[in-house]
Amino acid sequence: MIPAEFSLIARHFRPLAGEGSLDLSDDAAVVTPPAGRELVISADAMVQGVHFLPDDRADLVARKLIRTNVSDLAAMGAVPWAYLVTVSTPRSTEDAWFAGFAAGLAMDQAEFGLSLLGGDTTSTPGPISLSLTILGHVAPGMAIRRNGARDGDGIWVSGTIGDGAVGLLAALGQFPDPDGFLADRYRLPRPRLGLARFGLVRACMDVSDGLVQDLGHICRASGVAAALQADLVPRSPQAAGAELALCLSGGDDYELLVAVASDQEAAFQAHAATLRLAVTRVGQFHAGEPHVTVRNKEGNSISLAHTGWSHFS
């Protein structure tokens, strides 16, 4: 008799398995990396009740897990290739949850050109705990780092900022969301693949822990300071009524935060237009100790109680 754990893998995960996965029936996958490319690798964990709501649909949880990782590849200017996923669930988890989770993986691995290489399913006495390792590739030397921002570069963001954090409130019923736009933005990030192109941008990261905090990461990596103009930060009409501070410091945006040299701004905007992505200049990097200054429309410095999300305080 095949134990339930392996039958579960066979039913739900094997159909997702790609070349080199050995049908998930060996100890490991065996793959040939794309020729002449560097590998770009990242891993993210997601925990029920921390990164997603306890009753979020399993397919959306799976897609968020893939997309937060794809967003890391997007920030590096990499092309998605493959992934491994570990899934720890209570023993009481119903088969329908796994079916939904696998359906979500299937949908988004097709969307982003990924294939499943392997993973693990285990039980847990706690909340559902997930981890995904993503592999992408990039032309040698053309990965985009956080350390390339220079004095005078513009600070740019894709899309709108704050929808993730306000979307969490909306999903909890604590913020009006008549058309469901905000909750959807919390549950289903849109990785901005293709926007960060080597040569066109100097530094990039994805906004996952709050714009101001993440901007601080670029400042420290690049050895520059940043002046952020709060009134320029693009917000969706749906989130316009939310507190500015929440939008600037809330997590889960998964937009890209980009440093663009002033003589590249037109080219960068043209490139974004070809992807039909809105991009907005929200400030400027300048020489100085790594530090983020947030200014309002009148040019006065704003102080934020929290600059972003931290799991440990």
Add this chain to the structure above:
Amino acid sequence: MIPAEFSLIARHFRPLAGEGSLDLSDDAAVVTPPAGRELVISADAMVQGVHFLPDDRADLVARKLIRTNVSDLAAMGAVPWAYLVTVSTPRSTEDAWFAGFAAGLAMDQAEFGLSLLGGDTTSTPGPISLSLTILGHVAPGMAIRRNGARDGDGIWVSGTIGDGAVGLLAALGQFPDPDGFLADRYRLPRPRLGLARFGLVRACMDVSDGLVQDLGHICRASGVAAALQADLVPRSPQAAGAELALCLSGGDDYELLVAVASDQEAAFQAHAATLRLAVTRVGQFHAGEPHVTVRNKEGNSISLAHTGWSHFS
């Protein structure tokens, strides 16, 4: 101010980061795969209270996490290269736990020639949940699969079988363990790197979920049946007093289970001797529907209530 989460990563994990990890300060690692080799990739999760005991030392937990993954590479005949780790812990977790965990990673990444490429630290309201993705490499076409066992091949195991399961009992104070040997075997697997060599063995996997169940996996992958002689299964003197059924079906051995063609048995034994590894022939594969028969010394078939560990029943 740098948030606590990033300070924690900087203090404990950055010192472990290897080439291509970008000091763990970018969205992803960028690495050049070993030239002319295939990548071998696997991921395993471990949950506190399921895969390790709630008060197990953090350094041993880290080393077990690395070693269960290295064991998968050993089964494939691969050479360890790099890893990513995700760590979800309660917010109350003390800094000393992270220091111990990182010390364990440091010790075993040196032991096995690994470097840290990336990962994630998050909070969880539940038990500590860990996941590790390991990358190794192998000469093209020379990964060892589970599907190569053939009629007449010998069934071989490395080391002694059952120590992991009996060791768990010992660690719980439910089995005598005067010298601590058994609990140590539960807490600190010994991956058998180098034993599974392409050309010398036909199929291999590591014994992680119980010998009989894992033997069934090889049978299904290879399309053969297996006759296991229970009295030949090597047991440590310390576990000799334990129930035979527990040793045959308990998990956490992390020994290798190998199919060896009869004309390769002498060469296989000589190879094991150069590694100073004990190997024992415990039965034979034969033609037939995939199935494991366990026989006692008298040749009678033994029926086991459970053949191995499953997270979901």
